[in-house]
Amino acid sequence: MVSNALHDLWFGFGVAFQGSNLMWSFFGVLVGNLIGVLPGMGALSAISILLPLTYVMHPVPAILMLAGIFYGSQYGGAIGAILLNLPSHPPHAVTCLDGYPMTRAGKGGTALGITMICSFFAASVGILVMIFASPLLTAIAFKFGPAEIFSIMLLGLLAGSTMSRGSPLKGVAMTLFGLLCGVVGTDVNTGTFRFALGIPELSDGLELVAIAMGLFGVADFILNVNRMTAVTSNAKLRIRDMRPSMAELKQAFWPMVRGTGVGTLFGAMPGTGPTITTFVAYALERKISKTPEKFGTGMIAGVAAPEASSHSKTQVDFIPTMSLGIPGDAVMALILGALMIQGIAPGPQLISDHPDIFWGLIASFWIGNVILMILNVPMIGVWVKLLQVPYRYLFPSAMFFIAVGVFSTQSSLFQIWEVLAFGLIGALLMYLEFSVAPILLGFVLGPMVEENFRRALLLSRGDLSVFIQRPISCTFVVISALLVTAVTWSAWRGRGGKSKPVVEVPDSGLAVNE
Amino acid sequence: MSQAHRFKKDYYGGALMVLVGLAAVAAGLQYHTGTLSRMGPGFFPVAVGALLAFVGVLIASSARGQSASQAEQPAGHGHGHAAPDLRGTVCIVLGTLAFLLFGVYGGMIPATFAIVFISALGDRNNNIKQAAALAVAMCVIAAVVFSWLLQIQLPLFTWGG
Secondary structure (H helix, E strand, O other): OHHHHHHHHHHHHHHHOOHHHHHHHHHHHHHHHHHHHOOOOOHHHHHHHHHHHHHHOOHHHHHHHHHHHHHHHHHHHHHHHHHHOOOOOHHHHHHHHHHHHHHHOOOHHHHHHHHHHHHHHHHHHHHHHHHHHHHHHHHHHOOOOHHHHHHHHHHHHHHHHHOOOOOHHHHHHHHHHHHHHHHOEEOOOOOOEEOOOOOHHHHHOOOHHHHHHHHHHHHHHHHHOOOOOOOOOOOOOOHHHHOOOHHHHHHHHHHHHHHHHHHHHHHHOOOOOHHHHHHHHHHHHHHHOOOHHHOOOOOOHHHHHHHHHHHHHHHHOHHHHHHHOOOOOHHHHHHHHHHHHOOOOOOOOHHHHOHHHHHHHHHHHHHHHHHHHHHHHHHHHHHHHHOOOOHHHHHHHHHHHHHHHHHHHHOOOHHHHHHHHHHHHHHHHHHOOOOOHHHHHHHHHHHHHHHHHHHHHHHOOOOOOHHHHOHHHHHHHHHHHHHHHHHHHHHHHHHHOOOOOHHHOOHHHHHHHO | OOHHHHHHHHHHHHHHHHHHHHHHHHHHOOOOOEOOOOEOOOHHHHHHHHHHHHHHHHHHHOOOOOOOOOOOOOOOOOOOOOOOOHHHHHHHHHHHHHHHHHHHOOOHHHHHHHHHHHHHHOOOOOOHHHHHHHHHHHHHHHHHHHHHHOOOOOOOOOOOO
């Protein structure tokens, strides 16, 4: 088993070190890092803008590049959070709490250094888990029939919508809306056009890239234009400052290990978002710390644990995506979409059918993380400069990239109408305080959910109890039910107790895990 | 954010979901729904639409219950937004429409100039000169990177067709 995995891994390194693969992986990491630093741009916008580029590429470099953008942008996001108190995307919001006070105390460099060490450690652990857990999961997954697949998707959708940010009910509503968006187009079983409004271009369904760019690009611009306050930083950094002292490393070690554990656990559960993970890691640190009152004033543990958790989660997230075909969050849904566009069906057979993609991806994670370490040390000055690119230049340029990017998906202008529509829908929903990420999850999983639901009931002759009669399926249904109960209960409890402290909110997530 | 304000937002949000859900049910009923053992194309949309309407009712009815715990979340994207700026929104929408128009009657260069120029004017801190400079720079990128290097199938200049 172990020697087998090592042999496969060796093969993976062979794939990842091939000239063009290595180049695209490097490119993805660099672009991801760059875009992660820019305020208001996260992994989602970066991947959706570059997704059309992958249509003409071989699947292996395409996936390596997209994955590189994903974890590259997480490195970038931490920089803005620590140096400018500006979370480029939500998971890093919690890093601000202790990272920015460290910068004000003149220890911003140390905080960045600690972040990089933690990220690398956590990513390495995540990769190891992925190497050994994926084949195991695949072995189980081969026993899955339509009933099991439906039940696990149900759990994924429920977890994704209830455990993301904000109200669980609104999350569920957004997932259902996403499922409806997935219905648009030709029904595979009967060939009926559904919800196409008589527009022939809609017969193939809505375009994933158009939805993603509308919701995460245009909608964000509409809400932020003339609302974004200017940021300035006079943080001066030298490479020498970034090397933490022995005492600081010791202080960071156990929080780093605990953060990695939290991230690994949450990554393995489909549907838990990255934001909740970093919040739980931070809450855990504060709870077991001897000096909880010092958190928020520049504790190293408050930087190390959340950053470690977000990076191990990022890697472990790929396990359900690649071995079950069930994406954990919106970014994974996009990567899954990219695989399907390449004509590769994700699922248990992926590892045996396309070993070059799976093992190449794992090996490239490691190479990519090493590149990021090396890249970030000399480039830190450049990133700080980039943080000061004014938003008023950034968003008009991004509008152009979005328009051209969407056009290139099918060489047709029609998709731009979809972007505009989803931009306005997204802005309205975000204004009403819905979080839009579950829409993407629902959209990607929708057709699969419907297909498996119909197939399972066709096989059982319309008997709904099929979902609880089969043991594996029943387990997932029971977990889903427990999840709903726990969320309902904590919402009901939360109504009684007024104004809980911020980091106490994710506690309900912990309770579900235990 | 005040309690009353929050109540209103959840109320309208829930109502919107009920509306969308009911619309999906109405549209789905026009297709064949079939039975559980032999589902038609309309079954799934009707079921999801009904669920969405139900959740919408729950959101609207629990609108008051959501206490301050969420409003305290640290600054980030996606939550607690103020109403969008009118000028910015109009310019972004107009810019996109201009790209669609000039994409057919004009070609890539005019379309690029239009979308960047018009959306740049949406930011109150940009003047016409800055917006034009940015738009010209983007046109250069469009010509070199997208048209020449990536071979995007949108001619630089065209008229119709």
